[in-house]
Amino acid sequence: MDKNLPKAKQLIQERKAFLFDFDGTLVNLDKLNVDSFKILFKNEFDLEFTRDDFMSYVSGRGSKDGIKKYLGAKGIKEFNMEELNNQFSMKKKDLIEKHLEEEVFLIPGIDTFLKYLSVHDKRMLVVTSSHYTYVKKILRNFGLFGYFEKVYDRESVEKGKPNAEIFLQGIKYTGLENDECIAFEDSLFGLKSAKGANLYTVGILNKGWNEDFVYDLADVVIEDYEQLI
Known part of the structure; x- marks a missing residue:
């Protein structure tokens, strides 16, 4: 278990908005x-x-x-x-x-975690390099699309990840400060993008894909979203 998990669980309770990457963070494509x-x-x-x-x-x-x-x-x-x-x-x-x-598979625990956030009146956005069409189709297939009030995709910004623009757009949309938000990411460029926006970042471990950088770049690393509840 990541030693930073207790702090992460506390921040989940305290913070108001949650910005999720899509591929590798919500679903595995x-x-x-x-x-x-x-x-x-x-x-x-x-x-x-x-x-x-x-x-x-x-x-x-x-x-x-x-x-x-x-x-x-x-x-x-x-x-x-x-x-x-x-x-x-x-x-x-x-x-x-x-x-x-x-x-196409859901990342373990994501459906339970999104329901938990919704019950606690948290705000949720998708911030992704994937196309909106895929995001909508796949999340609808799993019954998760309705949790998200906004989707930012690659076409929403001039500079894609690892530039921080897409996360900064998401923060701006919420009207909150970056220390009121949390990012969820799995890729090298996505993690750099989130940290470039000065966001507390949860890294999603995808074994065989990101072990060599996720621990260095994320503030906490999980394999299952239920670890955060």
Whole structure:
């Protein structure tokens, strides 16, 4: 158990607004994300995209930034970003439609935790690099969309994560101070974004994905949201 957990539980009681990342924080879409990019880069460039590539170039950034970083690392500088991003979006949408029930999972305890926050009149927002369409569809599928009063996605800001803009927008929307809010994140760029907004940040441990940085960047680390209740 994280030694900082007692303080985190106290802050959950005291603070008023809770800003959640989506992918890896509310739900696990890791396999669908990797598979979508794998198909895209294989079909268009005959490149073998791996999970390590996803972690290095994409995770927490958003698809456009991820495509640019990955192809740049491969020495590919001329491509149609809009076309590639549209293809990625279509592939991801297709995989979600086909595999939503088998390959999209709630992070342990999140449904209980959101209900707990709602009962205690806490405010909840989604602050994500994912597209609003996916967020709405998937959260509705799990019966969780109604908990959130606002969704900020990559299109809501000029600078995506790791820039702090998206969290700062969320804080501004609430009308609260940053020391009245808590962020929930799992990715390297997401954690940097939250800390850049000077937010107390709960890190979600995704074993095999983020152990090498989540403990260094988050104020407390959990595997199950019920640890916070």
